[in-house]
Amino acid sequence: MTMLSIRNLHAAVEGKAILKGLSLEVMAGEVHAIMGPNGSGKSTLAHVLSGREGYEVTEGSIVFEGKDLLAMSPEERARDGVFLAFQYPVEIPGVNNVYMLKAALNAIRRHRGEPELDAVDFLRLIKEKAMLVQMDERFLSRAVNEGFSGGEKKRNEILQMAVLEPKLALLDETDSGLDIDALRVVANGVNQLRRSDRAIVMITHYQRLLEHIVPDFVHVLAGGRIVRSGGRDLAVTLEERGYDWLKEEAA
Amino acid sequence: MATSANDVEALISKGYKAGFITEVESDTAPPGLNEDVIRLISSKKNEPEWLLEWRLGAFRQWLKKEAPRWAHVRHQPIDYQAISYYSAPKSRKDGPKSLDEVDPKLLETYEKLGIPLREREILAGVAVDAVFDSVSVATTFREKLAEAGVIFCSFSEAVQNHPELVRKYLGSVVPVADNFYAALNSAVFSDGSFCYIPKGVRCPMELSTYFRINAAKTGQFERTLIVAEEGSYVSYLEGCTAPMRDENQLHAAVVELVAMKDARIKYSTVQNWYPGDEEGRGGIYNFVTKRGECRGENSQISWTQVETGSAITWKYPSCVLTGDNSTGEFYSVALTNNCQQADTGTKMIHIGRNTRSTIISKGISAGRGQNAYRGLVKVTKGADNARNYTQCDSLLIGPKCGAHTFPYIEVKNPTARVEHEATTSKVSEDQLFYCRSRGISREDALNMIVNGFCREVFKELPMEFAVEAQKLLGVSLEGAVG
Numbered sequence: 153m154t155m156l157s158i159r160n161l162h163a164a165v166e167g168k169a170i171l172k173g174l175s176l177e178v179m180a181g182e183v184h185a186i187m188g189p190n191g192s193g194k195s196t197l198a199h200v201l202s203g204r205e206g207y208e209v210t211e212g213s214i215v216f217e218g219k220d221l222l223a224m225s226p227e228e229r230a231r232d233g234v235f236l237a238f239q240y241p242v243e244i245p246g247v248n249n250v251y252m253l254k255a256a257l258n259a260i261r262r263h264r265g266e267p268e269l270d271a272v273d274f275l276r277l278i279k280e281k282a283m284l285v286q287m288d289e290r291f292l293s294r295a296v297n298e299g300f301s302g303g304e305k306k307r308n309e310i311l312q313m314a315v316l317e318p319k320l321a322l323l324d325e326t327d328s329g330l331d332i333d334a335l336r337v338v339a340n341g342v343n344q345l346r347r348s349d350r351a352i353v354m355i356t357h358y359q360r361l362l363e364h365i366v367p368d369f370v371h372v373l374a375g376g377r378i379v380r381s382g383g384r385d386l387a388v389t390l391e392e393r394g395y396d397w398l399k400e401e402a403a
Numbered sequence: 404m405a406t407s408a409n410d411v412e413a414l415i416s417k418g419y420k421a422g423f424i425t426e427v428e429s430d431t432a433p434p435g436l437n438e439d440v441i442r443l444i445s446s447k448k449n450e451p452e453w454l455l456e457w458r459l460g461a462f463r464q465w466l467k468k469e470a471p472r473w474a475h476v477r478h479q480p481i482d483y484q485a486i487s488y489y490s491a492p493k494s495r496k497d498g499p500k501s502l503d504e505v506d507p508k509l510l511e512t513y514e515k516l517g518i519p520l521r522e523r524e525i526l527a528g529v530a531v532d533a534v535f536d537s538v539s540v541a542t543t544f545r546e547k548l549a550e551a552g553v554i555f556c557s558f559s560e561a562v563q564n565h566p567e568l569v570r571k572y573l574g575s576v577v578p579v580a581d582n583f584y585a586a587l588n589s590a591v592f593s594d595g596s597f598c599y600i601p602k603g604v605r606c607p608m609e610l611s612t613y614f615r616i617n618a619a620k621t622g623q624f625e626r627t628l629i630v631a632e633e634g635s636y637v638s639y640l641e642g643c644t645a646p647m648r649d650e651n652q653l654h655a656a657v658v659e660l661v662a663m664k665d666a667r668i669k670y671s672t673v674q675n676w677y678p679g680d681e682e683g684r685g686g687i688y689n690f691v692t693k694r695g696e697c698r699g700e701n702s703q704i705s706w707t708q709v710e711t712g713s714a715i716t717w718k719y720p721s722c723v724l725t726g727d728n729s730t731g732e733f734y735s736v737a738l739t740n741n742c743q744q745a746d747t748g749t750k751m752i753h754i755g756r757n758t759r760s761t762i763i764s765k766g767i768s769a770g771r772g773q774n775a776y777r778g779l780v781k782v783t784k785g786a787d788n789a790r791n792y793t794q795c796d797s798l799l800i801g802p803k804c805g806a807h808t809f810p811y812i813e814v815k816n817p818t819a820r821v822e823h824e825a826t827t828s829k830v831s832e833d834q835l836f837y838c839r840s841r842g843i844s845r846e847d848a849l850n851m852i853v854n855g856f857c858r859e860v861f862k863e864l865p866m867e868f869a870v871e872a873q874k875l876l877g878v879s880l881e882g883a884v885g
Binding site for chain 2: 227242247248
């Protein structure tokens with residue numbers, strides 16, 4: 153079943169057109185990788201999908217599970233199961249990591265009509281999930297992302313994903329700033345979250361992430377549109393030939 | 404991203420929930436201030452001659468003083484002749500003997516504010532003194548406190564029933580000529596609370612005073628005096644509200660605390676005077692002098708304040724650490740939204756040896772609010788091994804507010820250790836969006852971020868007050884992100 157359907161998406165930032173007719177279909181259970189050179193519109197796509205302000209959609213549509221995603225606020229999208237793992241997770245001093253995540257999960261559970269988890273149940277849940285990304289329990293009680301290293305922040309993102317159990321997970325440059333060990337841990341966490349009823353869209357510049365999280369489809373974004381789609385081997389070709397030959401084709 | 408600033412702006416607007424007016428007949432003195440008015444107040448209260456003289460002495464000092472101009476606040480000059488200095492609900496002549504004699508309308512007022520005065524309805528463990536305009540209307544749990552030897556009554560009653568205690572301690576921490584507003588208060592103070600905790604007694608319940616300004620064109624000048632004798636302990640709470648009115652109203656209180664050897668006083672305030680409207684019309688001018696003296700060895704005074712109301716706050720709860728090994732603490736959250744201005748902080752005066760002080764100040768500015776921390780840490784010559792730790796954090800919400808920090812440090816003893824840390828941060832669109840992308844609403848996200856910022860202070864508040872403070876902060880920020 154089609155989970156996400158993006159049709160002819162045009163989006164601008166401060167009047168400047170970034171996405172120019174992007175289309176993409178994602179089914180439940182699939183893992184898609186969106187690759188592309190810097191400035192091709194990868195992060196813009198992630199932000200438009202998550203509802204970040206300041207991105208103006210000028211044309212096209214995004215339908216998520218039959219609903220008009222663009223008409224929904226960021227929190228409504230999150231409650232309906234859209235999750236964005238940030239490229240640069242934000243620090244929130246004084247707000248306890250566990251506290252925020254509990255508030256988030258309970259907001260989502262309320263929306264689903266499920267009972268809220270109390271502190272004891274939530275702690276049990278988060279400790280179990282923390283093992284998935286080999287996250288030390290110390291980090292749970294610290295302020296959200298405050299003083300975390302790059303790798304710890306990315307792990308924290310995947311921990312949040314594991315707790316919130318989204319239907320659609322968008323990973324924005326999750327590999328950036330990670331050394332090889334941290335990359336392995338994060339990728340391992342994501343792989344364990346692959347499920348037949350969950351879709352994952354990874355946005356990445358380099359194909360090395362794809363060695364660890366093997367996608368079903370690879371798309372190349374250039375000039376605000378998807379210029380080529382293929383399987384795993386397309387990423388390998390890109391690694392060998394770079395993006396320039398595709399940019400020329402797009403032009 | 405051009406929209407973000409406007410959104411944050413839109414989040415800042417609020418509903419003041421204590422802004423109603425109670426229709427009671429009141430006995431109000433005509434506006435104006437002169438010796439006759441002071442004589443009138445004193446005679447209404449049937450005061451002894453020495454107290455009248457004390458008031459008149461203060462008035463003469465006040466005439467020589469000028470209003471302080473150094474605070475980082477702006478307002479039109481106050482016309483002290485346009486204010487009425489005494490207002491009392493008419494129904495009570497000699498003061499109600501029991502709650503049954505209190506005007507039901509007044510009881511209703513306090514109930515609307517969530518402060519039931521009927522003892523059976525009260526949270527067990529909190530005794531309340533309710534001050535309405537110039538007079539105390541009811542003090543609860545008096546008998547139970549008397550069993551422990553604790554005196555808790557209105558200031559006027561203390562003058563009648565315990566004149567020797569009042570005379571001994573009144574003005575002993577804040578002298579009449581201390582500053583312009585303290586001198587004014589000393590001249591015209593109307594009522595307030597008096598607490599006396601005898602030697603070795605741990606006060607069996609929280610004591611609290613609830614102040615309410617109701618009448619128009621009046622000022623409220625309450626006077627609070629708390630004396631904790633050797634080895635005693637008391638926790639005292641104070642709350643304040645006022646109706647919404649277009650004109651500014653003056654509130655100039657004086658609070659004096661005295662802690663003897665090994666005594667401990669914990670004083671908590673949740674101040675929610677009417678802050679004025681979005682355009683800055685109306686609101687209370689809260690010009691208050693609060694000071695405690697750790698007079699005995701090993702004594703401790705701890706101030707915790709949550710200041711969300713008032714058009715202007717000018718307030719520096721301070722500790723004079725006279726006794727050796729005494730400790731002063733100041734924990735503060737001050738929120739300014741819309742056009743509110745706050746200039747608040749503390750003074751820690753180290754006089755005794757091995758004295759310690761801690762200052763944790765959290766300033767939150769939203770809307771066009773201006774928030775200043777002003778603090779003095781003074782270590783006198785004889786204060787060997789004095790230690791101070793100051794942490795002063797400011798949080799900005801939106802692009803039009805301001806945060807200012809004025810720390811003063813005066814050290815005259817080389818063994819002192821004084822630390823000062825300060826931070827300024829902004830609630831950013833990035834933080835709000837991050838929370839929202841996890842399913843948390845914008846309002847909840849803002850509250851979470853602000854509460855996280857204040858946590859170190861809230862944990863110092865007694866339980867019920869901490870909950871109230873969090874809610875109040877939520878209400879005060881309503882609409883502060885849209």
